[in-house]
Amino acid sequence: MRLDEKFHLRIPGPTPVPPRVQHAMNRPMIGHRSAECSRLVLDGSRRLRKVFGTREDILIITGSGTSALEAAVSNAVAPEEEVAVVVTGAFGDRFAQIADRFGARVHRLDIPWGEACSPDRLSRFLADRPQVKAVFLTHCETSTGVLNPIRDLASVIRDRTDALIIVDGVSSLGGVPCAMDEWGIDILVTGSQKALMLPPGMAFVAVSSRAWEVIRQTEGPRFYLDLRTYREQLQKETTPYTPGIAHLFGLEAVLDMIEEEGLENIFARHRLLMEMTRAGIRALELPLLTEDAVASPTVTAVRGGDDLDVSALQQELHRLGVIVASGQQYLKGKIFRIGHMGYCDPLDILTLLSATETALHRLGIPVQWGAAVGAAEEVWSRV
Numbered sequence: 001m002r003l004d005e006k007f008h009l010r011i012p013g014p015t016p017v018p019p020r021v022q023h024a025m026n027r028p029m030i031g032h033r034s035a036e037c038s039r040l041v042l043d044g045s046r047r048l049r050k051v052f053g054t055r056e057d058i059l060i061i062t063g064s065g066t067s068a069l070e071a072a073v074s075n076a077v078a079p080e081e082e083v084a085v086v087v088t089g090a091f092g093d094r095f096a097q098i099a100d101r102f103g104a105r106v107h108r109l110d111i112p113w114g115e116a117c118s119p120d121r122l123s124r125f126l127a128d129r130p131q132v133k134a135v136f137l138t139h140c141e142t143s144t145g146v147l148n149p150i151r152d153l154a155s156v157i158r159d160r161t162d163a164l165i166i167v168d169g170v171s172s173l174g175g176v177p178c179a180m181d182e183w184g185i186d187i188l189v190t191g192s193q194k195a196l197m198l199p200p201g202m203a204f205v206a207v208s209s210r211a212w213e214v215i216r217q218t219e220g221p222r223f224y225l226d227l228r229t230y231r232e233q234l235q236k237e238t239t240p241y242t243p244g245i246a247h248l249f250g251l252e253a254v255l256d257m258i259e260e261e262g263l264e265n266i267f268a269r270h271r272l273l274m275e276m277t278r279a280g281i282r283a284l285e286l287p288l289l290t291e292d293a294v295a296s297p298t299v300t301a302v303r304g305g306d307d308l309d310v311s312a313l314q315q316e317l318h319r320l321g322v323i324v325a326s327g328q329q330y331l332k333g334k335i336f337r338i339g340h341m342g343y344c345d346p347l348d349i350l351t352l353l354s355a356t357e358t359a360l361h362r363l364g365i366p367v368q369w370g371a372a373v374g375a376a377e378e379v380w381s382r383v
Contacts, residue, residue, distance in 0.1 A: 065191025
């Protein structure tokens with residue numbers, strides 16, 4: 001019997017799609033202007049508010065997470081306006097690239113990859129740039145596994161400037177607490193294929209009343225991603241353009257699952273998965289990229305070294321049926337990344353760690369059998 005099609009996807013997106021969601025997405029197609037589609041759009045928008053921590057409507061865009069990043073830039077910033085971008089990895093860099101492409105004057109605060117941005121460092125940076133119109137932040141930096149302290153950073157921004165606070169929550173929303181209204185975030189975006197357990201292809205955007213005032217006054221090129229149009233059409237219980245209807249079917253099932261488990265339980269599960277993963281990796285004496293204090297509950301980055309070729313480890317894991325992600329940009333070949341978000345439980349982590357022990361052994365690296373699994377099980381036993 002061939003088992004080629006059986007594998008364990010442990011990358012930080014796309015993440016596994018639950019069978020219940022797959023089944024929902026296989027429903028017969030409906031018209032995108034039908035009453036049923038309107039119900040799905042309106043219901044999805046309203047139910048996502050709890051995930052975002054906001055009273056605002058959630059705008060639903062058919063596009064990747066990057067489409068939401070671009071929408072945040074193109075709607076809030078006009079050419080030649082000044083913005084600040086905190087860059088803690090590849091996706092902070094992507095925010096900076098988008099802003100630059102749309103003609104903004106970009107001030108970059110580059111943080112060493114693997115570190116979070118501290119409030120003090122951001123405060124000093126903004127002290128010389130109080131005129132910026134917007135500050136762009138990344139909640140979970142997927143490329144490094146860092147979780148930036150958005151609540152504290154947002155407080156600094158409000159103290160130092162009148163800038164909009166715009167946050168990439170693509171690999172955090174649904175797995176990590178985020179309170180848009182309470183923290184004073186003006187635009188918060190995410191994508192479907194991470195902790196929200198859907199395939200790639202849908203993005204979600206929430207906008208504060210303060211940001212809507214700025215968006216109304218901002219001149220610049222935008223059409224498909226004009227958030228004003230999405231807001232107007234949502235008030236009519238539809239979308240401006242044809243939505244991904246199968247994704248809407250799946251979103252309904254995802255929201256059912258989220259509400260059944262409860263957000264606090266979901267956040268606790270993700271934290272447990274992170275702690276199990278980190279304990280197991282430490283037991284293998286592999287160096288972690290981030291410190292515990294800034295580690296993300298949704299993705300863990302592991303360094304290679306003189307004795308470990310991470311590309312060879314990835315290939316060996318793949319042969320065993322476990323898929324992990326490589327590093328990005330200058331970290332390519334230097335780290336591997338483990339996704340543990342969305343449809344993931346402790347047994348998935350034990351499988352990953354067991355396979356990692358076997359892969360290391362096959363590569364000639366000494367392994368104490370069961371050390372990683374045992375360390376993770378000890379963490380799990382304390383719950």
